[in-house]
Amino acid sequence: MRTRTFWEEFKAEAFEKGIEEGVEKGIEKGIEKGIEKGKEEGLRESILHVCEARGLALDPKHIQILEGTHDRHRLLQWLEALVTAESVQEVFES
Numbered sequence: 001m002r003t004r005t006f007w008e009e010f011k012a013e014a015f016e017k018g019i020e021e022g023v024e025k026g027i028e029k030g031i032e033k034g035i036e037k038g039k040e041e042g043l044r045e046s047i048l049h050v051c052e053a054r055g056l057a058l059d060p061k062h063i064q065i066l067e068g069t070h071d072r073h074r075l076l077q078w079l080e081a082l083v084t085a086e087s088v089q090e091v092f093e094s
Helices: 006-054 060-068 072-084 088-092
Strands: none
Touching: 006 060, 006 072, 060 088, 072 088
């Protein structure tokens, strides 16, 4: 049985370490994406709750706009605007 040379051993360790680091980075990115998606979903739910509490009806067009928006800044703007808006159209169609 042949033993590995120093160089072969070095390359094997570097390869394994690279895979481990890549997996760790991938997991971290996945967690970050999940957190961002959760924040977006929480904002969407808050928007729906404010509309319901204020008696502002969302029609299918507005729900589609809401579900298709992934910009947290925009979602926050809508949430803030809905607190005082007189209609949903005023918020989503401006």
